[in-house]
Amino acid sequence: MPDLLETFVSYLQYGFVQRAFIVGVLISLCASLLGVMLVFRRFSYLGDSLSHVAFGAMAIAAALNFSDELLVMLPVTVLCAVFLLRSGNGAFIKGDASIAMISVGSLAMGYLLMNLFSKKANLSGDVCSTLFGSTSILTLSSFDTVLCATLSVLVILFFVFFYHQIFAVIFDETFAKASGVRVGNFNTIVAIVIAAVIVFAMRLVGSLLVSALIIFPTVSAMRVFKSFRGVTLFAVLLSAFCTTLGIVIAILAGTPVGSTIVGANIVVFLLCSVFRRVK
């Protein structure tokens, strides 16, 4: 045990390990705040679907030889998010069906494009690491770190500033509309925030596992707290804890970072469920 601790402390001295912790914790804080907004509106699957869209967009960027994939991923994902969140009334295709179609469609087309145009030797390795996250969290440049940190701080400020508005809209959208809130504009802003966080969080856990970061902390917190404030604060706390724990284990045991973080979330969820039974 002391050996493990020593190894860990020695790792902590490296810049890339510090950056992984900072970015990981900040991104998962944002993801858990999104969860609070999505889970209660029964949009749990939206995060999953958008992450597949981001995967498809990344494949397009790779096929077109873009130097920075973010330039394609961000706008495409934002557009899809706006479309899906606003398509509620009078939509051509019903909500859950359109979400499923876009999700599966972009996953398949993304893989197809990567197959046709990839110039890299290890294609399946590439695809696997995009889907399940890779060690890329451990290879962040300081520019990436600053970008992620800025985005996270913006998302957290957005949530703090609009906390009561968010509560009013997700608890009862019609009531909010009737009292004069412009719900349509609000949904658009939320969609943009969601898309941005998903694109960045993909680097942490990969596109298949992003929705775990969004959903698990909120659902776990709901088992323990019954006020909105309690659930929100506890979800944020759980999320930061699980990500830290996940990265520590991944570094020490050499497991994949993304899956380990999700594993920690699952264990915490089970503990919270037991807590509710006992209580």
Add this chain to the structure above:
Amino acid sequence: MIFEAENLVVGYHKKPVTMEMNFSVAAGDFLCIVGTNGAGKSTLLKTLLGLERPVSGDIRFQVSRKEIGYLPQQNRISKNFPATAFEIVLSGRNSHRGWKPFYSAKDKSIALQNMERLNIREHADQCLRELSGGLQQRVLLARALSAGDKLLFLDEPVASLDPEATADFYKLLKTLNETGLTIVMVTHDVQDGLEYASKVLRVGRPNFFGSLEEYRARFA
């Protein structure tokens, strides 16, 4: 005068559902809106709340949006939403908050006063699913009153309540009406629901607007 509707036709996407209606609501009125299913009661309420545009005709309000409260149909509210009664009632003050990110002490005291007024102060820290149907309805009513306490719109408020809670709820509405609140209620319940009404609007063919006595003489 609180508001009046002139040659009002309501519907969805410019397709009319009702015929032309003319009616008015004065301060202290208790207006019941009745009619068969599909006659356009809910559409009318949505139009009055500003959620739908009138197909034709005018609605003229003498009160501001911030003086209007609204109690939606209860089945639309998710019972599993983690929120305490106080958080829900306080959210009624959302449109009064302006650009401040947090509620003022005044907002909080108004929310608490309304909970006191409806006898649910002791349930402030409980969440909806822990409360009985009647108490849940009181929580949403307190939220409506916190949003605006001059004019109250209600949409089928007793649809999910048992007979005892229903009688209780009507008594509560009567008390609120007597203390100066103007009430507009969409209801299915032509038996007991109309008991405290001062005016009745029947949506359908034929339309009718008049006092409760006139309504009973024509339709009962």
